[in-house]
Amino acid sequence: MNTTYLYLLVFAILVGGTDIEVNLASVQNSVPYGEYVSILLGLAALKAALIAMFYQHLKYEPRSLSTWVLVGLVMASLLMSLSFIQLHIGH
Amino acid sequence: MSNEIVPARARRWLFTTNHKEVGILYLVTSLFFFVAAGLLALTFRSQLSVPNNNLLSPDLYNQFVTVHGLLMIFWVLSPFAFGFANYILPLQIGARDLAFPRLNAMSYWFYLFSGVAMIMSFFFGSAPDLGWTLYSPQTSAQYTPSIGLNIGAAALILIVVSITMSSVNFLVTMFKMRAPGMKLRHMPVFPWAILITIFMMLYAFPSFLAAVLLLYVDRAFGTFYFSSIQGGALLWDNVFWFFGHPEVYIVLFPALGLIADVIPTFARRPLYGSKYIIGSMIAAAIISFIVWGHHMFVTGIGVTSTKLYTVTTIAVSLPFDVMVIAMIETLVKARVKLKAASLFALGAVALFVIGGITGVYLASVALDHALRGTYFVVAHFHYIMVGGSIMGLIAGLYYWFPKFTGRMYHENVARIHFGLSFIGFNILYFPQFLLLDMPRRIATYSASTGWGPLNFTSTIGGFIFGGAQVLLFLNLFLSQRRGSPSGPNPWDAWTLEWSLPSPPPPHDFDTVPTIAEDGTYHFGNGQGYPNGSRIGNGYAHSHLEGLSPWPIVMAFAAFIFFLGLTIGQPTSPTPVSYKPFWPLIFDGAILGVISLYGYTREKFSVHEESRVESWPFKEVPNVKLGIWTFLGAEVIFFGVLIGAYFFVRTNSPTWPAVGSLFTIRNGFAMTLILLTSSLTAIMALVSAKIGSRNGLIASLLGTFGLGVAFLYVKAGEWIELGSSGVFSVANGLPATSYFITTGTHGVHVFAGMAMTIYLLANTFKGRYLKGDYHAIEHFGLYWHFVDIVWVFLFPLFYLI
Numbered sequence: 001m002n003t004t005y006l007y008l009l010v011f012a013i014l015v016g017g018t019d020i021e022v023n024l025a026s027v028q029n030s031v032p033y034g035e036y037v038s039i040l041l042g043l044a045a046l047k048a049a050l051i052a053m054f055y056q057h058l059k060y061e062p063r064s065l066s067t068w069v070l071v072g073l074v075m076a077s078l079l080m081s082l083s084f085i086q087l088h089i090g091h
Numbered sequence: 092m093s094n095e096i097v098p099a100r101a102r103r104w105l106f107t108t109n110h111k112e113v114g115i116l117y118l119v120t121s122l123f124f125f126v127a128a129g130l131l132a133l134t135f136r137s138q139l140s141v142p143n144n145n146l147l148s149p150d151l152y153n154q155f156v157t158v159h160g161l162l163m164i165f166w167v168l169s170p171f172a173f174g175f176a177n178y179i180l181p182l183q184i185g186a187r188d189l190a191f192p193r194l195n196a197m198s199y200w201f202y203l204f205s206g207v208a209m210i211m212s213f214f215f216g217s218a219p220d221l222g223w224t225l226y227s228p229q230t231s232a233q234y235t236p237s238i239g240l241n242i243g244a245a246a247l248i249l250i251v252v253s254i255t256m257s258s259v260n261f262l263v264t265m266f267k268m269r270a271p272g273m274k275l276r277h278m279p280v281f282p283w284a285i286l287i288t289i290f291m292m293l294y295a296f297p298s299f300l301a302a303v304l305l306l307y308v309d310r311a312f313g314t315f316y317f318s319s320i321q322g323g324a325l326l327w328d329n330v331f332w333f334f335g336h337p338e339v340y341i342v343l344f345p346a347l348g349l350i351a352d353v354i355p356t357f358a359r360r361p362l363y364g365s366k367y368i369i370g371s372m373i374a375a376a377i378i379s380f381i382v383w384g385h386h387m388f389v390t391g392i393g394v395t396s397t398k399l400y401t402v403t404t405i406a407v408s409l410p411f412d413v414m415v416i417a418m419i420e421t422l423v424k425a426r427v428k429l430k431a432a433s434l435f436a437l438g439a440v441a442l443f444v445i446g447g448i449t450g451v452y453l454a455s456v457a458l459d460h461a462l463r464g465t466y467f468v469v470a471h472f473h474y475i476m477v478g479g480s481i482m483g484l485i486a487g488l489y490y491w492f493p494k495f496t497g498r499m500y501h502e503n504v505a506r507i508h509f510g511l512s513f514i515g516f517n518i519l520y521f522p523q524f525l526l527l528d529m530p531r532r533i534a535t536y537s538a539s540t541g542w543g544p545l546n547f548t549s550t551i552g553g554f555i556f557g558g559a560q561v562l563l564f565l566n567l568f569l570s571q572r573r574g575s576p577s578g579p580n581p582w583d584a585w586t587l588e589w590s591l592p593s594p595p596p597p598h599d600f601d602t603v604p605t606i607a608e609d610g611t612y613h614f615g616n617g618q619g620y621p622n623g624s625r626i627g628n629g630y631a632h633s634h635l636e637g638l639s640p641w642p643i644v645m646a647f648a649a650f651i652f653f654l655g656l657t658i659g660q661p662t663s664p665t666p667v668s669y670k671p672f673w674p675l676i677f678d679g680a681i682l683g684v685i686s687l688y689g690y691t692r693e694k695f696s697v698h699e700e701s702r703v704e705s706w707p708f709k710e711v712p713n714v715k716l717g718i719w720t721f722l723g724a725e726v727i728f729f730g731v732l733i734g735a736y737f738f739v740r741t742n743s744p745t746w747p748a749v750g751s752l753f754t755i756r757n758g759f760a761m762t763l764i765l766l767t768s769s770l771t772a773i774m775a776l777v778s779a780k781i782g783s784r785n786g787l788i789a790s791l792l793g794t795f796g797l798g799v800a801f802l803y804v805k806a807g808e809w810i811e812l813g814s815s816g817v818f819s820v821a822n823g824l825p826a827t828s829y830f831i832t833t834g835t836h837g838v839h840v841f842a843g844m845a846m847t848i849y850l851l852a853n854t855f856k857g858r859y860l861k862g863d864y865h866a867i868e869h870f871g872l873y874w875h876f877v878d879i880v881w882v883f884l885f886p887l888f889y890l891i
Contacts, residue, residue, distance in 0.1 A: 004777060011770045018762050018885070025755055025890045040886040048879045055773045055875045064707035065719060072723035075294045076730025078380060079333050080737060085396055 010054045017047045097640075106638035108192035108695075109597060113199050114178030115495065118488075120199075121170040122564075124206055125481075128162035131155045133557050136519075140550035142538040152534035153220035154239075158209065160223030161243070164342065165250050166206045168476060169292075171484045172345030173257060176285045179491060180261070182588035182595065183282050185270020185604045185612070186700075190263040190713050193639050193695060198256040200646030205249035208650060212239040212246070215658060219243035222532055224335070225306065227317035227327035232310045232669075236661055241669060244307040245653035251300040252649070258292045259720045261285060267713050269704040270587075272606035279586045280365060284348020287372045291337045291344075291379065297724045299334035301731035302327065308831055311656070311669050313821035316735060316831075321742040321824055325390055329738070330731050332383035340379050342476060343443075344372060346483030347414060350436040353490050354418055356584040357433035358425035364417040371410035378407040388459045397456050404454035411447050415440060431505030432582075435486035438513045442478025446471055449524065462527060469531050470523035478516060485512070485563065492567060493581050497593040498574030504566045511559035518552025587612055603700060641690040648686050652679025691849060718869050722876050729880050732835060736828040736887065747825050749890060752818060757808050758889030761801055762881065765840075768797035769878045772871045779864035787859060787867070791851050794874065798844040805837055829888055836884060839877045846870050 021043055028036050053059040058066045097105060107113060135155045138147040147155065177195065181188055189195045212218040217237035221229045229235060265286050269278070278286075305316045306327075316322045355362040362368070384392060384400035418440055427433060449471040452458050462468060492500050522545040529542045536542050580589040587604060588595070590612065604612040655675025662670045699713070708716050740746055749755075771793035778786030809830070812818040820830045850870055853859065859867050 004774070007770060007773050007777070011766065014766045014769075015763065018759065018766065021886055021890060022755060022759050025749055028749060028890075037891055040890055041883075044883050044886050047882045051769060051875050051879050051882070055769050055878075056872055062708070062710050065711055065716070069719060069723060069726075072294065072726035075380065076727050076734070079298065079329070079727075079730060080734040082381065082384065082396070082399075085393070085399070 006054065010050050013050060014047050017043050102638060105643055106196075106640050108188075108196045108637050108639055108642070110181050110188045110192065110195060111178050111595065111597075111599075113195050114174050114176075116174075116199050117170050117177055117202070118174030120203055120206070121167050121174055124162050124166040125171070126560075127210065128159045128167055129557050129560065131159040131162070133553055135159070136550045136553040138534065139536075139546045141547060142536055142540070142543045144535050147534065149534035150217065150220065153222075153532070154213065154218040156532060157219045157222055158213070158243075161209060161219065161247075162206070163476070164223060164338065165247065166202070166209065168342035168480050168484075169254070169345075170202055171481075172285075172288075172342070172349075172487075175281075175349065175484070175487050175491065176261065176345065178495065179588055180282050180285055181264065181268075182591060182599060183279050183586050184265060184268070185273055185587055185600065185606070186264055186268040187599050187603075187698065189260050190268060190697075191260050191717065192637065192697060193642055193690070194256050194260050196639065197642035197646055198253045198260065200643045201249050201253035201256070201649065204646050204650035205246045205253060208242055208246035208249060208654065211654075212242040215239050215242055224331060225327075227306070227324050230306055230310070230327075231318040232313070232661070233318065238658060238660065238669065241307065241310055241657035242654070244303050244310070245657045247303045248300065248307070249649060249653060251296050251303070254292055254296050255300075255721070255724050258289045258296075258724070259717045261289050262293070262720050263713050263717045265289075266708050267703065267705045267711075267716060268700065270604050270606055270612070271702045271704055272608070273704045274606075275706065276366075277606050277610045280351035280362065280368060281345070281348040281586075283369045284344045284351070284372060287369075287376045288341050288344045291341050291376050293720065293724050294380065294727050295334040295337040295341065297727035298330055298731045299338075301728050301735070302330040302334065304835070305330075305732075305735060305831065307657075308820075311671075314827040314831060315821070315824050316739065316827060319739065319824055322735065322739045325387075325392075326735060326738050328387045328390055329383070330735065332386045333380070333731075335386065336383045337376070337379040339472070339475065340375060342480050344376075346439065346480040346487075347372070347443075349487040349490070350439055350483045351414075351418065352584075352586060353432050353436040353486050354421055354440075356490075356582050357428045357430060357436075358421055359428070359583075360421060360425050362417070363420035364413075368414050368417050371413040375407055375410040378403055378410070382407050385454060385459070388456050389463050401454055401456060405451065408447060408451050408454075415444055415447075429506075430489070430582075431500070431502060431509055432486045432490035434506065434509040435482050435489060435512075438509065439479050439482035439486060442474050442482060442513075442516065446474025446476075446478055449474065464530055464532075466523040466526035466529045466531055470520045470526075473520045473523070477520070482512070482516070488563075488567070490582070491588075492570070493577030494588060494591075494593050494595070496571040496574070497577055498570055498572075499577045499581060500566050500570040500574055504562055508559050508562040508566065511555055511562070515552050515555030515557075515559055519549050519556050520552070522546070522549045522552070603702070606704075637695075639690075639693060639695055641686050641693060645683065645686040645690060648679050648682035650679070651675050652683060655679055712865065714865065714869060715872070718872050722872065725876060729835075732832050733883065733887065736832055739824045739828060743824060752812070752825065753808070753829075753889050755889050757804060758885050761804050762885045764797050764801045764804065765878045765881050768794050768801070769875050771797060772874045776864060776867050776871055779859045779867045780861070782860045784854065784857065784860060787854050788851065791847050791854060795844055795847040795851070798840055798847070801840055802837060802844075805833065833884060833888065836877070836880055839880070843870075843874045843877055846873070 021040055024031070024036065024039060031039075052069070058069065104112065104116065107116075132155075135147060135152055138144050138152055177189070209218075215238050217235075217239040219225065219240045220237075221235065221240070225240075230240060265278075265282060269275075275283075305314075308314050309317050317324075317327050351362055351365070351368055382400060382403045384396050385404045388397055388400070422437075427437075449467070453462060453468065453471065489500060489505055492498075526542055526545050526549075529536065529540070529546075536546075577593050579591060579593050582589070590604070591599065606612050652675070655672045655678070657669075657671075658675070659670040659672045711719075771790045775787055775790035775794065778784075778790050812826075812829075813820075818826045820826060847870070850859070850866060853866075
C-alpha cells in the first residue's frame with residue numbers, strides 16, 4: 001500500500017477510535033464502571049500503538065529498538081501497578 | 092565571539108567538548124563538592140560529639156545534614172564515577188569521544204550550576220533542612236516556608252536534566268561506537284557497570300524529576316499533591332523511592348565495576364567469573380526497581396505489599412553475593428600487589444560486605460520497624476555509599492592517575508592515606524551500628540541516653556577520615572607536577588586505555604584498534620588518520636579545535652531562569668505562595684533562546700567512524716537512538732505524572748462526575764487537532780523524502796498551526812475553568828492534577844512548535860530534501876510521542 005494511503009488509513013482509525021470513546025461516555029451509566037474504564041484505556045492503548053507503529057515507524061524498525069521502547073512502558077506500568085497494590089490490596 | 096573575549100587557556104576549559112577534559116572537570120568538581128559535603132559532615136559530627144551541645148542550632152544542624160546528604164548523593168558519588176566514565180570509557184571501548192560531545196559538555200555545566208544553586212540555598216534564608224529524602228508533608232510550604240527548599244528543588248531539577256543528557260550520550264556511545272570487533276562481551280567490567288548504571292538512571296531519574304516538579308508546584312502554586320491526605324506522604328514515598336532505591340545501586344555499580352577492573356590487574360590473573368559479575372549486576376538492576384517498598388514498611392502499606400517487598404529485597408542481595416564471591420575467588424592463591432589502588436579496592440569490598448549484610452536485616456519487616464530511622468540505618472548505608480562507593484572510586488583515582496597525568500603519585504603517602512581512611516572510616520561508622528536506639532536527624536541528646544561515648548568515638552573517626560583526605564589531595568596535586576614519569580602502562584594492565592601514551596593525545600587513537608575474537612586488541616588493521624587531519628570532535632593533532640561556547644551559556648541560562656523561578660519571596664502566608672523574580676526569568680529565557688540559536692547555527696562536526704561494532708542497534712542511526720532513549724525517559728516522566736493522578740484519584744472518596752468540570756467537546760476537539768497534527772508531521776516526512784519542498788513547508792506549517800490551535804483551545808479551557816473560581820490550580824486535587832498534567836503536556840507541545848519554527852527556517856533555505864530528511868524524522872518521533880501522551884490524557888481527564 002502507498003505510504004500516504006496507509007497514513008491516512010491510520011488517521012481515520014484514530015479519529016474513529018476517538019469517536020467511539022466519546023460516544024462511550026454518553027452511555028457510561030449503562031456499563032459497569034470498571035469495564036468502562038478498561039475499554040477506554042484499552043482504546044487509548046490501541047491508538048497509541050498505532051501511532052507508535054506507523055507514524056513513529058516502530059513496526060519497521062529493528063526489534064531491538066521496539067524492545068527498548070517497551071522496556072520504558074513496562075517500567076512505568078510497574079510503578080503504577082505496585083503503587084495500586086499498596087493502596088488497594090491486602091489491607 | 093569567544094576568541095577575543097576569553098583567554099586561550101580559560102577557553103580550553105570553559106568551551107571544551109573533549110571527553111577527557113570534560114572528565115577531568117567532572118572529577119575536580121565532584122572532589123570540590125566532596126570537600127564541601129565533608130566539611131558539613133565534620134561540623135554536625137562535632138555538634139553530636141557530646142550531649143547537650145550547642146555548636147549548631149537545631150535549624151542549622153538540619154540544613155547541614157540535609158545538604159550534606161544531597162551533595163554527596165547527587166553531586167559527588169555519581170559525578171565522581173562519571174568523571175572516570177567520561178575520561179576512560181571511550182578509551183576502553185575504542186571510541187574517540189562520546190557520541191554527542193557538545194551535549195556532554197552541557198551535561199557537565201548543568202551539573203556544575205545545579206551544585207552552585209544547591210550551595211546558594213544557604214544564602215536565601217535556609218537551605219533544605221528535611222533530610223535528603225525530602226519527606227512529605229514537611230516539605231509543604233506550610234511547614235517549610237523558606238525559599239531555600241525551592242532553590243534546592245531547582246538545583247535537583249537541573250541535575251536531573253544533566254543526568255538525562257549524560258545517560259542518552261553514554262548509551263548511544265556504548266551501543267554505537269565500540270571499536271571494530273569489540274562485542275559487548277569483550278567490554279571490561281567498568282563499561283558494563285556504567286552501561287547498567289545508565290539503564291537504571293534512565294528509568295529512575297525521570298521519576299525523581301516528576302517528584303521534584305510536583306513538589307515545586309505544590310510549593311510555588313499551592314497545589315495539593317503532597318499536602319493532601321489522598322496524595323501526601325505515601326505518594327511522595329512511592330515516587331521518591333522508585334527512584335531512591337535504584338539510586339543506591341546507581342552510585343555503587345560504577346565503583347564495583349572499577350574495582351572489578353582493579354583487582355585482576357593487581358592480582359595478576361583474570362577476573363574470576365566476569366560473566367557472572369555482569370549478569371549479577373543486570374539482575375540486581377532489574378530487581379532494584381521492585382524493592383522500593385521496603386523503605387515504606389512503617390507507612391501502613393498492605394500486607395501483600397510488605398510480603399512482596401521482603402522477598403524482592405532479600406532476592407536483590409543474592410546477585411551481590413555472587414559479585415563479592417567472584418572478586419574473592421580472583422584473589423585466592425594470587426600474589427596481590429598491594430598498591431594504593433588495590434588497597435582501596437580491597438578495602439571497599441570488605442566494607443561493602445558489612446554494609447550489604449546489615450542491609451539484609453532491614454528486609455525483615457519486624458527488624459525494620461525497630462531499626463528504621465536509627466543510626467543503625469545511617470551506619471548501614473554509609474558502609475555502602477562511603478565504604479563501597481567512595482573507597483572504590485578513590486581506588487580508581489589512584490589507578491588512573493598515571494593515565495591522566497603521565498606521572499606516578501607518591502605510593503607511601505597513598506598507603507598511609509588508605510590506612511588512615513580505613514581505620515578512620517570504621518571508627519566513624521561502626522559505633523553507629525551500636526547506636527541502634529538513637530534516632531537519626533536529632534540535633535542533640537541528653538547525657539542520660541548514654542549515647543555520648545559512642546558519638547564521641549564516631550566524631551574522632553570522622554576527623555581521622557576527613558583529615559586523611561588531605562593526604563590524597565596533597566599527594567595528587569604535588570605528584571601531577573613533580574611525580575616520576577609513569578609511562579603508558581605502569582600497572583601492566585590489560586584494558587585498552589593502557590595501550591595509549593599517558594596522558595593520551597587529544598584524538599586518543601592514532602589508528603582505531605581492532606578487537607580480535609579472543610578479546611585482544613590490535614592497531615594494525617584499524618583505520619588510520621594522517622597527522623593534522625580533522626578527527627574526533629574537531630580535534631586535530633597540531634592544534635585545538637572542537638571548542639563550543641554554547642554548552643556553558645545554555646547551562647547558565649537555565650541556571651538563572653530557574654533561580655528566577657525560585658528566589659522570589661513568599662507573597663502570602665496561608666496558603667504560602669511565591670512570587671517569581673521576573674527579571675531573572677526573562678534574562679534566562681532570552682539567553683536560552685540566544686544560546687539555542689547559537690548552538691544550532693554553530694558549525695560543529697562530529698566524526699563518525701565508518702567501522703564500528705554497534706550490535707544490537709546496527710541499523711539505527713546515533714541521533715535516532717538518542718531520541719528514542721530520551722523518549723524512554725519521557726515515558727517514565729509522564730508515567731509518574733499519570734501515576735500520581737491515578738494515585739490521588741483512586742485514593743479520593745469522591746471525584747467530580749464526567750462532564751461536570753470539563754467539556755467533552757473541548758477534549759474531543761483538542762484530540763482531533765493533535766491527531767491531525769500527527770498526520771501533518773508524518774506528511775512532512777513523506778514530502779521531505781520525495782523532495783517536495785512545498786509539501787514539506789505546507790506540512791510543517793500545518794503542524795505548527797495545529798499546535799497553536801491546540802494551545803488556543805487549551806488556554807481557553809484553562810481561562811474558563813479559572814474564571815469560574817471553583818477550579819483554580821490550588822483548588823483541590825481534581826484541579827491540581829488536571830492543571831499540572833495537562834500543563835506539562837502543553838509545555839511539550841510548545842517545545843515541539845519551537846522545533847517546527849527551526850525546521851521551517853531551514854526548509855526555506857532548501858534543507859531536509861531527499862536524503863537529508865533525518866531532522867524531520869527525528870522531530871516527528873518527538874511530536875508523535877506528545878500526541879500519544881494526549882491520547883491517554885483525553886480519556887483520563889475528560890471521559891473517566
